[in-house]
Amino acid sequence: MLDIMKYFTLKEMKKSLVISIWFMILTFPIMVIKVNTIENTVVWRWASLLGMGIGSFIMATLWRYLLERKNMKSPLSTKKTLQMRVVEWANENPKVKPIALIAVSIFVLSFPFFSGLYQTSIMTTALMYVVLGLGLNIVVGLGGLLHLGYAAFYAVGAYTYALLNYHFGLSFWICLPIGAGLATIMGILLAIPVLRLRGDYLAIVTLGFGEVIRIVLENWNQFSFGPSGIAQIPRPGFFGMSMNLQTATTYIYFIMIAMVIFTIFVVRRLENSRIGRTWVAMREDEIASESMGIDITKSKITTFALGAFWAGMVGVVFAAKTTFINPASFTLWESVMILCVVVIGGMGSIVGVVVGAMILILMPEYLRAFSEYRMLIFGAMLVIMMVFRPGGIISNIRKKYKFEPAQAAKNADKEGVR
Amino acid sequence: MAPILETKNLTMQFGGLTAVDNINFNVNSGEIVALIGPNGAGKTTFFNCVTGVYTPSSGDVLISTDGKAQQRINGLKPNKVTEKGLARTFQNIRLFQNMTVLENVMIGRHTKLKSGLFGAIFHPKSTLEEEEKVIQDSYDILVEVGLEKFVNELAKNLPYGAQRRLEIARAMATEPALLLLDEPAAGMNPHETKELDEMILKIRNTNDISILLIEHDMSLVMSISEKIFVVDYGKLIAKGTPDEIKNNPEVIKAYLGDVSDA
Numbered sequence: 184m185l186d187i188m189k190y191f192t193l194k195e196m197k198k199s200l201v202i203s204i205w206f207m208i209l210t211f212p213i214m215v216i217k218v219n220t221i222e223n224t225v226v227w228r229w230a231s232l233l234g235m236g237i238g239s240f241i242m243a244t245l246w247r248y249l250l251e252r253k254n255m256k257s258p259l260s261t262k263k264t265l266q267m268r269v270v271e272w273a274n275e276n277p278k279v280k281p282i283a284l285i286a287v288s289i290f291v292l293s294f295p296f297f298s299g300l301y302q303t304s305i306m307t308t309a310l311m312y313v314v315l316g317l318g319l320n321i322v323v324g325l326g327g328l329l330h331l332g333y334a335a336f337y338a339v340g341a342y343t344y345a346l347l348n349y350h351f352g353l354s355f356w357i358c359l360p361i362g363a364g365l366a367t368i369m370g371i372l373l374a375i376p377v378l379r380l381r382g383d384y385l386a387i388v389t390l391g392f393g394e395v396i397r398i399v400l401e402n403w404n405q406f407s408f409g410p411s412g413i414a415q416i417p418r419p420g421f422f423g424m425s426m427n428l429q430t431a432t433t434y435i436y437f438i439m440i441a442m443v444i445f446t447i448f449v450v451r452r453l454e455n456s457r458i459g460r461t462w463v464a465m466r467e468d469e470i471a472s473e474s475m476g477i478d479i480t481k482s483k484i485t486t487f488a489l490g491a492f493w494a495g496m497v498g499v500v501f502a503a504k505t506t507f508i509n510p511a512s513f514t515l516w517e518s519v520m521i522l523c524v525v526v527i528g529g530m531g532s533i534v535g536v537v538v539g540a541m542i543l544i545l546m547p548e549y550l551r552a553f554s555e556y557r558m559l560i561f562g563a564m565l566v567i568m569m570v571f572r573p574g575g576i577i578s579n580i581r582k583k584y585k586f587e588p589a590q591a592a593k594n595a596d597k598e599g600v601r
Numbered sequence: 602m603a604p605i606l607e608t609k610n611l612t613m614q615f616g617g618l619t620a621v622d623n624i625n626f627n628v629n630s631g632e633i634v635a636l637i638g639p640n641g642a643g644k645t646t647f648f649n650c651v652t653g654v655y656t657p658s659s660g661d662v663l664i665s666t667d668g669k670a671q672q673r674i675n676g677l678k679p680n681k682v683t684e685k686g687l688a689r690t691f692q693n694i695r696l697f698q699n700m701t702v703l704e705n706v707m708i709g710r711h712t713k714l715k716s717g718l719f720g721a722i723f724h725p726k727s728t729l730e731e732e733e734k735v736i737q738d739s740y741d742i743l744v745e746v747g748l749e750k751f752v753n754e755l756a757k758n759l760p761y762g763a764q765r766r767l768e769i770a771r772a773m774a775t776e777p778a779l780l781l782l783d784e785p786a787a788g789m790n791p792h793e794t795k796e797l798d799e800m801i802l803k804i805r806n807t808n809d810i811s812i813l814l815i816e817h818d819m820s821l822v823m824s825i826s827e828k829i830f831v832v833d834y835g836k837l838i839a840k841g842t843p844d845e846i847k848n849n850p851e852v853i854k855a856y857l858g859d860v861s862d863a
Contacts, residue, residue, distance in 0.1 A: 456721030467697035476683035476712035583753040
């Protein structure tokens, strides 16, 4: 507590005061002056100015105190973060993991039966974002390639199912692999021209790619039915059983659960494999990884292709779930949202992406009461995250290997938890 | 036997600037060769031409590993050059900062491994065995350079000298025939330099590989290298044993300036 007292010096107070005065001036027109246009009078709300001043004073002090505290921690400090302590605790108590796993699976499996239709539906959406996030995580989190057109692959999947079903009557289960495959091909097609690009330039090109796909879908009426979209897409079938809305929603929920498990399984294996290591190496240093014998061209193409794969798959589910798609569902905002899931959750971390998707998708749904402030909260959250936890809510911990000091024969004891 | 690395009239031009000018150079099997010269002489450019980062404007880069016939490697991509048996380190350390020390070395083993996407996802027995082996091999390399206590540490958290050694370990993991070290002793204190000196000799003696190093630390260069090439303004101005170089008037002029200039 002592260091807190040390922080509240007169100099710091002065700084906070300046900030609060600045905010009072800034918000003066909207907070204080209220013009009544009917009676042509002006109401001066001085009380809200005072409130603004006190509020921003406290916030400024708190903000700078937290910043100071963060900067005090040296990057090499051995002080354990909460996350590290939890991981360690779980490793020391081997029973924790299975119990947690069982608890989570019971909750997940019984969720549609104790919650309503609406709850199940938004949970399904959240699960879709989990898979999308994990897919984009391959490109952004592991490969380090900033991709702003991810929704395009999502659109490819959705339109694959919608159009194949419309023209040829193909079912959901046939379209699922086709959609994923087509998205993968699109991923490769995008990867080839952007091989030489990095950072900002890559972001611009992928952003353009995303918009091109959307604009084509919007304007090529003969192909995609333009902005009016495609309606009456059938929900996934189960051996020809007819289902009411309730059952169908529950069914899609379970399809998504299976898909999430499948994705986590695959991505987890990939990231600790020979190929996954090359992705991370490419993220860390392209020149060094090339001189270690890694084919950067191949690495980039595989990240884009595998990232796109998941988007295509979820796209098919999305079309089946909403039964109606149009290009408005695949705007830049969608790509940004998925990127936020990855960044806020924790780049490169599977658990992080799952948590990030849950928070970002479920929070706005449950905070409907504050829906006017949704964007405000969202923006504030992003800023706070970037300042205080740049690694995301749950940052990635590299896998650790155990070696016995004398004879390191028995190795690869998996110790790290992601 | 053909030299392990030979360049014939190697030239690299950037627009009007000739950074490497007609250099004839060779490293024989098992030799420790140093390339020295004042700052901006074109040493690193020479390195980059040899390792495939740049494609030389003209001339040949020829390598011959395992007693095989000479191969021209101009214009090959760096990863292909590495596969052919040339491994390098960098002047400014280029480790994979956010990967563990062990993983850094495992990346070096990349070209020696085979498992692909299928293996990664389905974990057939061959992949599992391969992974187990790469972990063990990488650990052994770390033991060799004395970094085993940092095995699970992130590379960026290592002390400076250890980072330099890790770079060498990573390059060693590719099982090169020729190891190219770009200023390995830069920023090291005399004690660390001495350790490095011993390490380079040990690597050469135990693994039977040749070493080419760029270095400014003259005590290191003079004590370990068997042959020295001196470049200035992209041109080769002298070559010979350390003693010959020490007394070469051209070299002294390049480093200290002409008497008439003073």
